[in-house]
Amino acid sequence: MTADNAPPVPPAPGAGQAMTDCSARNWRWMMVRGVLAIAIGAVSVTLLMLALQSLILVFAVYMLMDGVIGIIAAVRAARAGERWGLLVSEGVLSILAGGVAALLPGLALMSFVLLVSVWAVFSGGALLVAGIPAWIGWPAVGG
Secondary structure, three states, X not given: OOOOOOOOOOOOOOHHHHHHHHHHHOHHHXXXXXXXXXXXXXXXXXXXXXXXXXXXXXXXXXXXXXXXXXXXXXXXXXXXXXXXXXXXXXXXXXXXXXXXXXXXXXXXXXXXXXHHHHHHHHHHHHHHHHHHHHHHOOOOOOO
């Protein structure tokens, strides 16, 4: 059976009603989220460089804080006689990554672009490979 003439999958019992009920109860929050998303998107497009600088700054601060917390966790683990080596390694690497992002924001931005680009290529390739059997009419492959 090909993807074009496959029988439709019925929804879970009550799934449509549950979403309708959830939407009815939370419509105000859905509207707030929509307005915020549009506003943030419009500001980001309008002030692109500021948005990129903010992204890098938030990342740098997060990594620095994460590294400090990782080292604190390593010290606590060592005091308790538990394994601590990987925690301290992760903490130091996080601090280094945060420092590099703060001191060399251009490098951090290039790293983000490279990461997203590599993800897009591999993700797209995996989706194509996964879709080829259905496209040519083969039975589903995998689990």
